[in-house]
Amino acid sequence: MTTSDTNKLMDGAALAKKVLKQAAAKVEKIQLTVSVTPALATVLVGSDPASTTYVRMKQKRCQAAGVKSVAIEMSAETSTDQLIEQITNLGQDSSIHGILLQHPVPDGVNERAAFEAIPVTKDVDGVTAGTLGRVMLGMPAFGSCTPAGIMRLLAEYEVPLSGTSAVVIGRSPILGKPMAAMLINAHATVTVCHSRTRNLPEIVAQADLVVAAVGKPRFVQGDWIKPGAVVIDAGYNEGNLGDVDFEPARQHASLITPVPGGVGPMTIATLIDQTADAAAALEGVKL
């Protein structure tokens, strides 16, 4: 890799460290002001290895920032009603400031219904309909952590958004849709693509900014990328692979996120920072 290639990389790991430091300062202020430690409840249903690893990573980062992590583990046989009851209890527990339901939940559990049991004030992972509505309307909200983390990365690298053409590939409720809303709010002209989109390479080739959130390893081809475009790879697939064919895409892009070390660390840092913000709001502390 040459120096100019290195300069093209958007270092999510470095920015995540900064965000976690800021979160730790917020936690300290809350503790000093009201003698309360911000707490994030992580709810894990079943024992899917990837989900278990993600939850552990989140708990570790919590500790690093001084946030208390309260681990709730439920069996794979948990019913939707039992999960909703657990989440409702956490919603009513004044010692809990943020609730993260690790997803996907096992088949047979109604994930959407479980998400909706999270009060918007504690929805630090940004998964509820209430949060997405607020994001769409440009109201204050804890945005879904992956797109919110991407917005922070774009700001850090001073990527101009107003008036630019952005293509988001993927329309999931936690990634593609909130990403599109956040980019629209930042005055980009946004095209959202999905599995029924025709002529995807031609659409991507028009974009100044491409966000790949597809869930297919190396799906976005390097020669689709307009020279000088900014490429954000939100994908995380087995074998540490993103949704973008990184090496060829890097040749065309002016800036690109690596996988790992790009979007992933920003997602977790945003979760922790939003937990500190939720605690401040719930405890009446002005940060």
Ligand SMILES: NC(=O)c1ccc[n+]([C@@H]2O[C@H](COP(=O)([O-])OP(=O)(O)OC[C@H]3O[C@@H](n4cnc5c(N)ncnc54)[C@H](OP(=O)(O)O)[C@@H]3O)[C@@H](O)[C@H]2O)c1
């Ligand atoms: N780094 C992180 O912290 C983080 C967090 C969350 C997710 N992720 C990663 O981000 C990626 C997307 O996650 P997700 O939860 O949004 O996935 P998802 O719910 O499976 O959504 C994937 C989206 O990609 C679209 N798609 C599938 N095949 C396509 C094709 N051939 N052409 C165009 N679009 C296509 C789907 O279209 P339809 O709607 O038409 O089916 C869907 O909208 C995954 O790699 C995931 O691991 C990373």
